[in-house]
Amino acid sequence: MSSEERKLIDEKFLRMNFNERIQHFLLFSSFIVLILTGFGLKFPESFWVKWIVFIIGENAFEARGIVHRIASVVMIVASLYHLYYVIFTPSGRQLIRDFFPVKQDVADFRDSMLYLVGKSEEKPLMGRFSYVEKMEYWAVVWGTVIMGGTGTVLWFENTFLKYVGTMGMDVATAIHYYEAILASLAILVWHFYFIFLNPDSFPMNKAWYKGYLTREEMEHEHPLELKRLEGTDETEVTEEIAEEITEAPVDKPLDVTEEQLDKKENEEETKGKKE
Amino acid sequence: MNTHGKHIIFIFSTVMLISALLIIADSYSRISGGSTDVCLSCHEDKDLTMEKNGKKISLFVDPQSHKNSVHSAAECEDCHENYNPDEVPHTKTPQQVKCANCHEGSKPLETNVHAKVSCYDCHTKHDVRSAKEFAKDQTKNCLSCHKNQNISHYSESVHAKNKIGCEGCHGSGHKVKSITKKEVSALCGKCHGEHEKDFKNSIHMATLKRGDVNAPTCTDCHGSHKIIRGKISVESQACLKCHLDEKKFPGEEKGSASFVTHYRTSIHASIDSQGLLEAAGCVDCHGDHMIENRDNPKASTNRARMIETCGKCHKDVVESFKKSKHGQELEKKNVAAPTCTDCHGEHDITSTLISNDFTKLNLTDKCLSCHKDGKIPHKNFKGEEELITGYQNSVHYLALKDGKFEAPTCYQCHGAHEMESADNPASKISKNNIAKTCGQSNCHTSQLNQYTGSIHEVGVSKGNQDAPACNNCHGNHGIVTKNIDNKSQKSKDIVKLCSNCHTSVELVERNDLPTNMGESYLESFHGLATRGGSKEAANCESCHSYHNVRPSTDSLSTINRKNLPETCGKCHPGATEVLFTKKIHLNNPEEDSPGVFWITRFYMFMIFGLIGFMIFHNILDLRRKLQLRKQNAGMKK
Numbered sequence: 001m002s003s004e005e006r007k008l009i010d011e012k013f014l015r016m017n018f019n020e021r022i023q024h025f026l027l028f029s030s031f032i033v034l035i036l037t038g039f040g041l042k043f044p045e046s047f048w049v050k051w052i053v054f055i056i057g058e059n060a061f062e063a064r065g066i067v068h069r070i071a072s073v074v075m076i077v078a079s080l081y082h083l084y085y086v087i088f089t090p091s092g093r094q095l096i097r098d099f100f101p102v103k104q105d106v107a108d109f110r111d112s113m114l115y116l117v118g119k120s121e122e123k124p125l126m127g128r129f130s131y132v133e134k135m136e137y138w139a140v141v142w143g144t145v146i147m148g149g150t151g152t153v154l155w156f157e158n159t160f161l162k163y164v165g166t167m168g169m170d171v172a173t174a175i176h177y178y179e180a181i182l183a184s185l186a187i188l189v190w191h192f193y194f195i196f197l198n199p200d201s202f203p204m205n206k207a208w209y210k211g212y213l214t215r216e217e218m219e220h221e222h223p224l225e226l227k228r229l230e231g232t233d234e235t236e237v238t239e240e241i242a243e244e245i246t247e248a249p250v251d252k253p254l255d256v257t258e259e260q261l262d263k264k265e266n267e268e269e270t271k272g273k274k275e
Numbered sequence: 276m277n278t279h280g281k282h283i284i285f286i287f288s289t290v291m292l293i294s295a296l297l298i299i300a301d302s303y304s305r306i307s308g309g310s311t312d313v314c315l316s317c318h319e320d321k322d323l324t325m326e327k328n329g330k331k332i333s334l335f336v337d338p339q340s341h342k343n344s345v346h347s348a349a350e351c352e353d354c355h356e357n358y359n360p361d362e363v364p365h366t367k368t369p370q371q372v373k374c375a376n377c378h379e380g381s382k383p384l385e386t387n388v389h390a391k392v393s394c395y396d397c398h399t400k401h402d403v404r405s406a407k408e409f410a411k412d413q414t415k416n417c418l419s420c421h422k423n424q425n426i427s428h429y430s431e432s433v434h435a436k437n438k439i440g441c442e443g444c445h446g447s448g449h450k451v452k453s454i455t456k457k458e459v460s461a462l463c464g465k466c467h468g469e470h471e472k473d474f475k476n477s478i479h480m481a482t483l484k485r486g487d488v489n490a491p492t493c494t495d496c497h498g499s500h501k502i503i504r505g506k507i508s509v510e511s512q513a514c515l516k517c518h519l520d521e522k523k524f525p526g527e528e529k530g531s532a533s534f535v536t537h538y539r540t541s542i543h544a545s546i547d548s549q550g551l552l553e554a555a556g557c558v559d560c561h562g563d564h565m566i567e568n569r570d571n572p573k574a575s576t577n578r579a580r581m582i583e584t585c586g587k588c589h590k591d592v593v594e595s596f597k598k599s600k601h602g603q604e605l606e607k608k609n610v611a612a613p614t615c616t617d618c619h620g621e622h623d624i625t626s627t628l629i630s631n632d633f634t635k636l637n638l639t640d641k642c643l644s645c646h647k648d649g650k651i652p653h654k655n656f657k658g659e660e661e662l663i664t665g666y667q668n669s670v671h672y673l674a675l676k677d678g679k680f681e682a683p684t685c686y687q688c689h690g691a692h693e694m695e696s697a698d699n700p701a702s703k704i705s706k707n708n709i710a711k712t713c714g715q716s717n718c719h720t721s722q723l724n725q726y727t728g729s730i731h732e733v734g735v736s737k738g739n740q741d742a743p744a745c746n747n748c749h750g751n752h753g754i755v756t757k758n759i760d761n762k763s764q765k766s767k768d769i770v771k772l773c774s775n776c777h778t779s780v781e782l783v784e785r786n787d788l789p790t791n792m793g794e795s796y797l798e799s800f801h802g803l804a805t806r807g808g809s810k811e812a813a814n815c816e817s818c819h820s821y822h823n824v825r826p827s828t829d830s831l832s833t834i835n836r837k838n839l840p841e842t843c844g845k846c847h848p849g850a851t852e853v854l855f856t857k858k859i860h861l862n863n864p865e866e867d868s869p870g871v872f873w874i875t876r877f878y879m880f881m882i883f884g885l886i887g888f889m890i891f892h893n894i895l896d897l898r899r900k901l902q903l904r905k906q907n908a909g910m911k912k
Binding site: 040041042044045049053058060061062064113115116117118123154157158161162164165166167168170171173174175178179181182185186189190193194197198199200 | 763800803804806807808809810847848849850854855859861868870871874875877878879881882885886889890892893895896897898899900901904
C-alpha cells in the first residue's frame with residue numbers, strides 16, 4: 001500500500017483498511033460472544049447470566065454451548081484468514097512487518113516508562129504500532145492459539161479423552177479458563193484503556209469503523225507514522241527522521257478547542273459521505 | 276238273791292248302757308255327718324247345676340277332694356250358713372262364705388292388691404289344703420287368675436325353669452303385692468345382688484332416681500315375667516326399643532337416636548343379623564348393668580377403657596395397639612391420643628375392607644384429621660405437619676387417585692395398629708426398618724435389592740444415624756417425583772440432595788468421608804453444566820448410581836476402576852479407552868493433578884503480574900496525559 005493511498009485526504013490518515021476492519025469486527029464480535037458464553041458457563045449463578053438465561057429461556061444452557069462453538073468457529077476462521085492475509089497480501093505483509101517487535105520497541109518502552117513516571121520529560125515518539133499495540137497484537141495471537149487449541153480439545157472431548165486422558169482434559173479446561181480471564185482482562189485493561197479512556201482518544205477511537213485517524217490523533221499517538229506519511233519518500237521511517245521528529249516539540253499546546261475539533265470532524269464526515 | 280242273778284243283771288245293764296251310748300252317739304253322728312252326706316247325696320252329681328242371672332252354675336262338689344281337704348271334718352253348713360236342705364233353693368238369701376268366722380286368728384291380707392279377692396279365690400272352695408301344701412302350688416294358683424299374655428309367658432321364663440314362683444317376687448300368701456318401678460331393682464337385687472350393685476351405679480339408675488319415667492329398670496330390659504337369658508332378646512327388644520326412639524333421644528349428637536341408628540348398618544349388627552353370636556351387641560361394648568356415660572372413667576365406653584372393651588373380642592389387634600405410639604400416649608392419658616373409636620367409628624363401625632372411610636384414599640383424611648392444623652405437636656421436626664400433609668402431593672397419593680390401589684397410604688408404611696414413632700427401633704419406619712418397609716413385597720423390592728449392600732445401607736445397619744435410609748433422600752410423606760420432566764432442575768436437586776451430607780463439614784469429619792466432593796464437582800465441567808441448567812450433564816447419581824452407592828474400592832461399585840468405562844460410557848461413547856489418569860474429584864490439585872496445579876500457578880502469576888503491570892502503566896499514562904492537558908489549558912489562558 002502506498003503512502004498516497006494511506007494519506008487519503010488532508011486530515012485523514014488511514015489506520016485500518018476495509019479488509020482489516022472486517023477482520024477486526026469478526027474478531028471482537030466473536031470475542032465478546034465467546035466471553036459471554038464462556039463465563040456464562042463458569043459463573044452460572046451470576047446476575048448477568050441469570051438475566052440472559054431468563055431472556056433466552058429453559059434451553060439457555062444448550063444455546064450457550066452452541067453459540068460458543070459458532071463464535072469460536074468465526075474466530076478461528078477469521079484468524080486463519082488473517083494468517084493468509086499477512087502471508088499473501090501486500091498490505092498484510094506490511095502489517096505483520098510493522099507488528100514485528102524490534103529493538104527500538106524496548107527502547108521505546110524504557111523511555112516511555114521513564115516519561116510516565118516523571119523521570120523524563122520527553123515522550124518517546126511512536127511509529128505505526130507502538131509497543132502497546134504490538135503487545136496487544138501478539139497477546140491476541142497467543143490467546144487465539146491457546147484458546148483455539150484447548151477449546152478444540154474440550155469440544156471433541158470424547159475423541160481427545162482417548163489421547164490425553166481425564167488429566168489432559170482437566171489441564172485443557174484449566175488453561176482455557178485462565179487464558180480466558182487473562183485475555184479478557186488484557187482487553188479490558190490494555191485495549192479498552194487506549195481506545196476509550198485514553199484522553200487522546202476519548203470517548204472512543206473511531207478507527208475501528210471509520211478506518212482513519214485524525215491528524216491530531218496521529219500527532220499524539222503515531223507522530224513517526226504521520227511524519228512518514230507526510231514525507232515525500234515512500235520508504236520507511238528511518239532512524240534519522242525519527243530523531244528529527246523526536247527533537248521537534250510535539251506536545252505543543254493545541255490551538256483548537258474541543259468544540260472546534262468536533263465541528264471539524266463533523267465537516268469531515270459530511271465531506272466523506274458526499275464523496 | 277243269788278250271785279248268778281246279780282251277774283245277769285250287771286251284764287244286762289252294761290249292755291243296755293253301751294247300747295244307750297251307741298244310740299246317743301249314733302244319733303249325734305246322724306245330726307252332723309249326716310248333713311254333709313245328705314248334701315253330697317245330691318251335689319256329688321256332676322251334672323247338678325243351677326241357673327242364676329241367666330248363667331249356668333255348676334253345683335258339683337267332688338266328695339273325694341273334700342274328704343282330703345283340711346275341711347274334711349267340717350260339715351257343709353259350717354260354711355254355708357242358713358241353708359235348708361229340704362228346700363230348693365236352700366236359701367232365699369245366699370250369703371258369702373265367711374272364712375273369718377272360723378279363721379279368726381289367721382293373718383289378714385297385708386296389701387290391698389287382693390282386697391277384692393275372696394279367700395276361696397286362692398285357697399279354693401272345697402279342696403282347701405294346708406298352707407304349707409298350698410304354697411307349693413301357689414304359682415299355678417296365681418296363673419289361674421292372672422291369665423294375661425305377659426304374665427302367662429312366665430312359664431317360658433328362666434325363673435319358671437328355676438322354680439322361682441310368683442311369690443319369689445310378689446311375696447307369698449297374704450303378703451302378695453304389686454311392685455312399683457322404683458322397687459324393682461331392689462327386689463331383683465335380692466337374688467341378683469351383683470347385677471343390682473352394678474345397676475345402682477349405672478346411668479339408668481341415676482336417671483331413674485331423677486324421676487325420669489323413661490328410665491329403665493330391670494324389667495324394662497329383661498321383661499317382667501318373660502325373663503329369658505341371652506342377649507339377643509335383650510338387645511333387640513330392650514336397648515334399641517328406647518334408644519331408637521327419637522322422642523326420647525332427639526337431636527343428632529352422640530347419644531341421640533339417630534346416632535344409635537347407625538348401629539344397624541355397622542359391621543357388628545350385620546354379623547349379628549347373620550346369626551353370629553360373637554358379634555358385638557350393645558351390652559358387649561356398653562356393659563350390661565353398669566352402663567355408664569362415656570365421660571365417666573368407669574364406663575366401658577370411656578376413652579381410656581375403650582381398648583379394654585374392644586380387646587374383649589379383638590385381642591391381637593389391641594395387643595399391638597397397646598405397644599403403639601397411639602396406645603402408649605393413651606396410657607399416659609394424653610387427650611389427643613386416639614382410641615379405637617376415633618378411627619373406626621362408634622355405632623357406625625364398619626369393616627375396614629368395605630368401608631368407604633377406610634378406602635385408601637379416605638384413610639388419609641382420617642389420619643390427617645388429627646395430624647394436621649397443628650393438632651398434634653411434633654417434637655421431631657419443624658414443619659412436620661407439612662411433611663404429613665405433603666402426602667397429598669406425593670406420588671403415592673396421586674397413584675391412588677389414579678386408581679392404582681397398590682399404592683400405599685398411611686398404614687402401609689406406619690402399620691395400622693402397630694403405628695410407632697420413628698424413634699422406636701421396633702417401628703416400621705425406624706431408620707433400621709424403613710428400607711424393609713419401602714421394599715416390602717409388591718412395593719419397591721428391586722430398589723431394596725439395589726440399596727442392600729450399598730455403603731449407605733451398611734452404615735444404617737451398623738446403626739450410624741448419619742447414614743441415609745430411603746426417606747433421607749426421598750422425603751417422608753411428600754415423596755414426589757419432583758421435576759421429573761425438568762431434567763436440568765432434577766439434576767440440580769440431586770446435587771443439592773447429596774451435598775446436604777457430603778458437603779457438611781461436621782458430617783464429613785464425623786464419618787471420615789472424602790472431603791471437597793461437592794466443591795470439586797461444582798467446579799468441574801459436569802458441575803458447571805448442571806449449575807448452568809444442562810439437561811444431560813452428569814450429576815452425582817450419573818456416576819455413583821442412586822441406590823447402589825458403593826465406594827470405589829468395591830468391585831460392584833459403578834466407580835470402581837474396572838467399571839468406569841461402562842459408567843462413563845453412558846455419556847461418553849468409546850470411553851472404554853479413556854485414560855483415567857487421576858482422581859475425578861480433585862481434593863489436592865498439587866498431588867492429584869500437577870498439570871492443573873502448575874498451570875494455575877502460571878496463570879495466577881500472569882494475571883496478577885501482567886494485568887497488574889498494565890493497570891500500573893495505564894494509570895501513569897492517564898495521569899501524564901491529564902497533566903499535559905492541564906498545562907496546555909494553562910498556557911492557553
